[in-house]
Amino acid sequence: MLIETMSIVRDIPNLNQLSKQRLDWLLAIKQQDFNTLAAMCYQSHVIPYAMIRQLRLPKSNHYEKMLPSYIIQQVNIKNITEKDQVWLLSNFDALVTTQECIIFCEELINTFNKGRTPKLILQLIQDKCLPTQNETYWYSLQEKTKDILKKQFMISSYYELTAISRILSHENTELDLGFEDHERRQIHSRTMFWSNYSSRFNRVRALLPNEIYRYIETKLKRLSPQIECFDQDGNQEQSEVFIFELSNIIVVEFLRGELSETRFFKNTEWNAKRLFDDKRLSSAAIREMSQMEVHDHLSTWQYFCEKLLRQKLQVKPNDNLPYFKGLPPAVNTYDAKIGLPKPAHNFLSERALKLERWVELFWSAEFKTSKYGHQSGLQLKSNLYLSKALIAKQLDNYEEYELFIKKAANQGNPEAMWQLGKSMLLNRKSDAKIRKYGEEWIGKAASFGHVEAVELATRFKLAFIPYKVSSSITNNDETDIKTKNMEQEKAANEGDLDAMYQLGRRSLLKKGDLLSDRLVAERWIAKAAILGHEDALKLAIKFKLPFVKKK
Template identity: 30%
Template sequence: MMSFRILSLEQPESKQPANLLKLANNLRNTQQFTQLYNLPTIEIDAWRSLDEIIDSIQLGNTNQITRLEWVYCLYNKAQWDLENPEISRETSALIWQAALTNLWLQKTLLWLVVINSSESQQIISKSLVETFSIFVSQAKQDNSQIIQIIQAITKGNYQQLALLAGKHNLTPQELLNNANLPSTIPTVHQALNHVVRIFVKNKQSEWLLRCFEQMSQEQQCQQVNNLLITVSAEQGSRFVSVVEWLRQNYGPRTINSRWYELSQKAQSALRQWIGAATWGDFEKLINLLLQDQYRYPEREKSQLESRKGFWSNYSDRFERLRILIPESTRWISQELTRDIDIDESSPTEVCIFDFGDLFIVEFFRGPGSEMLLFKRDQSPDFEKTLFESRELSIIEIRRLLRFGGKIHDHVYLWQYYAEKLLRTQNRIYPNDGTRYFQGLPAFCNRYSRATGLPVPSPDKQRKREENLVSWYENMERLYRRLGIEKFLGSRDVL
């Protein structure tokens, strides 16, 4: 019986390039290459080597190269260039030429150039980066913006990138997103460091705020410090939305505020920004009321002028302002940039100032025309009513006196006593550097932070006392008609 030897055959080597398959799988799971997600699942019997792909490029047969082969080529060309240095730039230039008519290749190359400029490691070959100028010189006009973006990124010109973004009213991240370029790269963070400087020139408030919202907490705080120190309160107060955003996020009284992360210089500047913006609204309101010289009698015009003069000395001290107007002056709401409230039953305009520890309600004109003072910590109802009540009215304001508070007059010499009250009992001082008190005649307007205004003569003080008697009687009748006469029981009139 014959026996045959068993033939053992080795399994043939796989023709599939393992590295290429691994690359394709990795690219699908990498956020940096999201534009490659649409690579089709390809089954190919014969895989081409990189040399063969490069040969097709040199022969001009780029239409025969699949997307996966392009990825393989771009990913490995740096190594190929080391082995073929004499034609590395030539072949890279041909790849950019192909990208002029191959939109998918073009987008992929541009994406990789941006990533390469933002990463510490090399993503694509040096020759591809250096021959980007081929694409720049021959690209269509439609690509001018994306070319400007990439040139700014490759040159590390972060300010130019921020300028481009501001020109189109886009944040740097929005700019790259719109151009279908990677937008989570470190370059975006660097560009955001220049937005404050650009804002000073372009005055785009909403753009600046969108940039702030896309910053890290640390970067945002740095840039807010920069903004407050760079831009004067006079200029900054004109940007109402920016001032309100700063107050809500960095204000000294806001819940969860980042106030204490600001430098002392920035804190001082922010107070001035908020105060100047608040004063600007108050001043504009008074000016609008005074424009119609026939609307008010002389006595009420004098009341308006005296309010304006007195509070101008505290223009840097306000933290918030709420305006309440009667139906008769509803037209003012169309002239102011801030929201105001209407009290149909009110005979006068009312402003509510937030000085931090103290709320002051200022009645502009009319027979009552008092000033009410409420300490913040005395009752939570003060802030809730004065700044949160949606249907605020004069009656509601005056009824707050049941929780405490003081009443101050506007009779003869009221400015002297009001300044003294603010300074001595509430530690509220006029603007820094005040030497002369605005709104007063020259003979009595010299101001000292330590002693206040010059003390009125005994004769003038007696005259004031006489006027106070009648004023108090009028106020008592007014409060009695409102059904709240008991609030004057303690005679908390200052």
């Protein structure tokens, strides 16, 4: 009855200010007019709890919890004063639960999205919501809110993966998931390594085994769409896979397992669609794809991985980086031209011992894929020797390098032939006889279709037999090749520059093709060159094909 008569009492003349405010407050509660309650708090520049005490009313959590989302609406965002900012921060500090704080921050971020964020509000957002902070709400924010912050603070997609790494490298995973200590440390070391490239990240994707995915779900309030569960497959390897785009390459990290390798793929449209969009992608399917490079995570791997990225793959760390995160102070200084300090001899010796077994395991796994189906037993073995040669060179063991590169070349490996031929030609100590041998090795590599060797042999008129598919290929192999050609042609028609180049190059560099085939090849090369494909451009210039490079 008393509540029903409040509106009548409110109109009685000569009521004091406190009584009027109290009645206005109670009437707003009755009508669930939370905006009016928030407006009254703003007019007095006090938080709801202080307003309730000021009005000498009993505390009520029921409606007080409804006010934060209305609080921010009271300020004039186009003309916000420092006093208004202090009031907003006081309201934030008065919140009790983490969820209330997250909702309040989301409201702030979305409210000030279109204009300039005032200084004190900006500081709150930086302290509480950015992924660079140790204690952050970032991983609980909605995706649209994260997108606003990414644009405002130039945050890369790298941080989508750190949420998972942070959980998987925590000591709790030993009990909860049975992770071993070295697995946790390795996940942490990779996260730290890639943090040095965080500004280079574009698209990301995380594929997790079912058990791990469910575990992550319990730890994160909201999973990003980029975090997915592997399609259910009893043969699926129980390893987490991170996929991320760094400029011209796509990196795939296998976080655990016997190999736990990193694979680097060329960032073609075909590879990108497979690695980022294929919902049935598996570890086995990734390993079936032809990669540019593969890297281990054994002793001092960071030094060699950085070198590979910088020198061969043309990927550099964040700008103006004086130190590499995740490395001891003795070896973490960084120079953009020369990279990281070279590891001590004892660490290199340890690496050499561990790599010997890792290389054997890697090629044992690789030979089980269909990528090497057309190679003979000797050619398969030559891949292993080539890897050993390149590792020996990496470790400055040139005597061992020469031994294995010759073994690989003698067993029919075109890349080894090319490397051996180049070293013979370019070595200042080589006499005329050795340089002649070098020309022969390059000719042999060209005969196997090695692209660089073909170009060099053609340019300097070195003798070689144009590469043709072996007549001993089985019907199944022929079907595989036809299928691959059809897929490549489809990709080229969809605008994949690498597919255009590969389709054109095959016919252009072979002798005896029909004129019609050659004209089609020339059109593909010219089209790729026009669109800016560097290798196609070189080939178009070499064969004097008409094209106008796209500006």
